[in-house]
Amino acid sequence: MADPEAGKQKADKGYRSPGLRGAQTSTLFRAVNPELFIKPNKPVMAFGLVAITLCVGYLGYLHAIKENDQQLYEAVDSEGQRYMRRKTSKWD
Template identity: 75%
Template sequence: MSSAPEPPTFKKEPPKEKEFQSPGLRGVRTTTLFRAVNPELFIKPNKPVMAFGLVTLSLCVAYIGYLHAIQENKKDLYEAIDSEGHSYMRRKTSKWD
């Protein structure tokens, strides 16, 4: 019986720094003006700040929706009298409706 040949061993060399590329445009050569105008392309994402911004924006949209919803309920009622002299409650309306 013949023994199985041993597989060749490959030496893994540590990767050089130039082979690594950072995500985004941090590794690209750009002007200072471009970096000043577009800092979000070069700064590492900050997850707590993103979460705070998402919650804040969501609360603002919810508050605007709440204000819109209660506006319908705030239309004032007034007592109107028809031509026959009967009084009834009527909701104020805009002339634009």
């Protein structure tokens, strides 16, 4: 009588997983490219996406504030004429 487990082992032996996980690769290749062999972790990906989105949003906010912060003031030249001048720093 044939053992059902023996047939299952033969079927499993010939099965290859799709993609690079089933490919014959060296240990160095797996060490250098772990993202190709590790299963995706969705909570970590979601956290990373939110973190990057918040960082980019904050940089955009700082850029928008900087453009609005270039204050103009009314200056008077030596001839008494008034004109608008942008605030500058001694470091510029």
